Amino acid sequence: MLGKEGLAAVHVKKGEPEKALKLAAEVEKKAPNRSYPNVIKGDVLYTQNKVAEAQSEYQKATTKKEAEPYLKPVGYNQLGRLYAKKGDNEAARKLYDQAVAIDPYYIEGTTNKGLTYGKEGKWDKALETYREALGVEKTDVYAVALARQAQEMTNLQRDRQKAERIDRLVKELAERYRSQKKSASKDQDEWTSRPMILAFVDFQEKGALTERDGIATVMTLQLTDYLNQSKRVQVVERALMDKLLEELNLGSSELADPQTALRLGKVLAAKLIGTGSLLNLPNGTSMTMRLIDTETTSIPMVLNRDLGPKRALKRTSTSSTGKF
Secondary structure (H helix, E strand, C coil): CHHHHHHHHHHHHCCCHHHHHHHHHHHHHHCCCECHHHHHHHHHHHHCCCHHHHHHHHHHHHCCCECCHHHCCHHHHHHHHHHHHCCCHHHHHHHHHHHHHHCCCCHHHHHHHHHHHHHCCCHHHHHHHHHHHHHHCCCCHHHHHHHHHHHHHHHHHHCHHHHHHHHHHHHHHHHHHHHCCCCCCCCCCCCCCCCEEEEECCCEEEECCCCCCCHHHHHHHHHHHHHHHHCCEEECCHHHHHHHHHHHCCCHHHHCCHHHHHHHHHHCCCCEEEEEEEEEECCEEEEEEEEEECCCCCCCEEEEEECCCCCCCCCCCCCCCCCC
8 A cells, every 4th residue: 555655646746647546546445544645636636626626635634644754744734725825824824733743844834834924914923933944954945035035024014114115105106007107207317327127026826736835935035136136137125016016906816917017017117027937747846937028018038947846946047148
C-alpha cells in the first residue's frame, strides 16, 4: 500500500490524474485509515475545477490518523488553503495551527497563516507569524520576503504622518482614475533623466492548489527589489497600490481586464504595467509576464519562466536584447 500511495503521488507529478486517482482509491479501500490518498484525490479534483469534491477529500484526510510523519499535516494545510481562498481566514488559521501542531517544522502552514493576517491588514500579527517561520528556517525564501513586507507595513501603520500622506494621495489617485485625468506637475523638470516607473498589477494564479500560498506576492516583492536596486526602474510602492485597489474596490476579476490595468498605470504615471499569470503545475510553477506600455498599449516584452517546486526567483540577464 505504501508503494501504491507513493506511485499515485508520482502520477500526480507526471500529470497523469486518472492513474493517480485509481491508485489512491485502491489504497483507500485496503488501508482506509491512511490520510494521504485523500490528499492526492483532493489535489487532482481541484485541478479539475471540482472544488467541492476536493474539499470533501481534504476533510476526510483530516479525520484519518495514519500517514508518513512529513505527510500528516498536508490535509489540514490544503483544507486551510481552500478556506483562505473563500475569504474565511479565521477557519483557515485554525487548520494551519492544527497542521503545525502535528509537525512544528511544517513551515508552509506557518507562512500561510501569516498571509491570512496580511489580507486583513493585521501586519503586526503577520510579522510575528513570519518570524516564527524564520525560527524554523531562517533562509526560507517565502518567510524572508513576506517578513520584510510585513515589517514595512507595520512601520507604515505606526508612522501616522506617512500613512496620512499615502491616504491623501490614494484619494487623489482614485479621483483621477474615476475621471481619468492625466497627472502633471507645473514644476516638472523636462530635462533631467528619470527612472522608468513600473507598476505591478496582481498576477492571476491558476492550476493546482499549491501547499504554499503567496507565490505571486513573493515573486513581485523580489522583482521589485531587483528593479529598484538597478536605479533604472522605479516600481510603484506596494502599500500605495494595495490601498488604491482597496479604495477603488477593484478585485482580481476587474484587474484581469487590460483596459483597467492601463487606466491604473496612467493615474500612477507609470510608463509600464507588469501583469501576467502563474500556472501552478504538479511539478512546479510556470510564469508568464507581460510588460504593457501605457501610452501606446504595445507589449514590448513577454517573459516566460518555469520556477520549479522549490526554486527562488533569481535575476535573469537580458543583455542580449539590451533591455531589462
